[in-house]
Amino acid sequence: MKQKLPLPLWTIATPILAWIAYFGMSLDLGNFYAIVLAAALIGGVLAAVHHAEVVAHQVGEPYGTLLLALAITIIEVALIVSLMLTGGPETAALARDTVLAAVMIILTGIIGMCLLVGGVRYKEQVFSLPGVSAALVTLTAILVLTLILPNYTTSRQGPEYSPVQLGFVAIVSLVLYGTFVLVQAVRHRDFFLPPEADGDEDVHAAPPGKKVALLSALLLLICLGIVVLLAKALAPDIENAVINAGAPKSLVGVIIAAVVLLPEGLAAYRAARKNRLQTSLNLALGSALASIGLTIPAVAIVSIVTGMTITLGIDMKSTVLLLLSQFTIMLSLATGRTNILQGVVLLVIFAVYLFTIVAP
Template identity: 30%
Template sequence: MLNKNTILSVFLIFVPISIAAHFAEWGSTVIFVTSGLAIIPLAAFMGAATEEIAVVVGPNLGGLLNATFGNATELIIALIALNAGLVNVVKATITGSLISNLLLVMGLSMLLGGLRYKEQEFQPIVARVNASSMNLAVIAILLPTAMDATSSGIDGSTLQKLSVAVAIVLILVYGLTLLFSMKTHSYLFDVGMAEIVLEDELQAKDSEKHTEEKPNLWLWMGVLLGITLIVALESELLVDSLEEATSQLGLTSLFTGVILLPVIGNAAEHATAVTVAMKNKMDLSVSVAVGSSLQIALFVAPVLVLTGWFIGQPMDLDFNPFELVAVAVAVLIANSISSDGKSNWLEGILLLAAYAVVGLAFYFHPVIEGLS
């Protein structure tokens, strides 16, 4: 029976195929599809390399490393798109990442976990803390958008200055959430983690015949660097072919940014959240899904705003109102369902239905002038 690693290894064939498609000029659609498929296993192996390094450097630095590289693939894709001037595609990707983690990933986790176990539980206090952080993220993109909508003739530089200031606040909050989750209140986030860690340790002992040797730090750092460079290359191919490919496929750049790119960048992480939910490790599943959303909102988006400021691209937190509504809806329903610390298959269906409705709305949304 094929396991996850075998499937991911098979997907690596798309790395040389996408490069060959670029040099042989097989067309934008082929390049876009193959480079997107190539990024999926690379993102998974980047996560595996990060975890191996975390074993060597210890839990505190390892936790910080995992938190920093958790959405590295999406950040790389967004940085390349930003450098290419596709500012609104970058904003759409941020929107889509928040929506897909909160609705698609949590929905699949709760549905498939709920079909196997009648009711699953996770820490309600963690859910409340995460809900408050996500509310802050909504406020962070609501106010610049509201400022633009309610002020006539507002200067673009003023919006960017506001966005930079807000971005700094969000990064500071992100640092404090790491301190909260990994240091001062780490015991809240350890529930449900011990069993999965023990299970992984037992599997590692069996496969390595009880060896106690730690991973080679320099080897895995080299692997991480190599994978990062390949991800950057594939992201370049993906972004360069995006506009023409989406046009040929009959898709808007808005739909591609909100729905397709987040799924490509986070497919491996999504699979992890669903897998552990089916093992009745709902604490860990929720942590992966919501934690990824928080990292996008409190770290990735602010970094992109600051980067845009430095390289002269007008990246700010003034989002399209339609995207803002979609994010607010996703946060509202996700917070409502997770507030009691319990989940079942019906709640998973509700989240997936909400994601389907949002996806359909973006699919039929007309092209926005200047989106690409």
């Protein structure tokens, strides 16, 4: 008798084929090979989403969403740090641009899409207000301290922190994020638990088992690693396409951030379609917190050790859009219930963010 595989075959084969495609770049097979890499990237993203859901189902909320957010953010931080170390002074604003793009994509793009699809399918969706409030309070503090306050300090000219200030803000960011994780995973875990939704077959389905979950966790890391490496490999082609289209070079960072966030975005979207908005919000807000709460300390260490100057302060246009996004998110999630209107408003702000990059 044939033994049934613990996971769908495509979720195992796809990351392996993606890694083979990545190492095949050394063969210099021409421009057509970029299409192969793009297909491998999409396959890696879809496989990552599947394995993330398997792990999340085994460990339960909010540990599953926390695991996916941390895994993607750690790999994202490793990518940014490696680019900083190899790129030199030209990458001074890389961390700022990447973090800003990631936060805007999450707050307005991913959450907006989740609220929209949930509103279309279910009219109204509910979530645990204390958990979302805790995430938003922490996120607001970290955003202002890392991306806005540097514009108003006077120890250094320009939107930069001095080494002492940078080290202090890095510690503060870690304290805030660490406290949030403690509240989410230990002290007030019930704040982040989703209410049971009628018609959600996954709520009562049996967990996949420890062996299957461990295999999925390993494959998840493999998928996330190849997604980031393929995104980095495709960056020159994306940059050429953006330049040929006459768009600003800053759009490249947004595209790369969007690619890296695809697994989280798809997982959040699928949860919203199954009427699990709490899971979507846990994943989205947790990812935003991890992205900025871990990236800034990492690049601060690189800056202090190497003496490299990093630019953190964002310009006035970005400040207005960021504060508008944060204010709108707070109002949208203030009642514990959402509908189609909040999703449309957030997606409109996301569209304005993208439009002002192309036409500043």
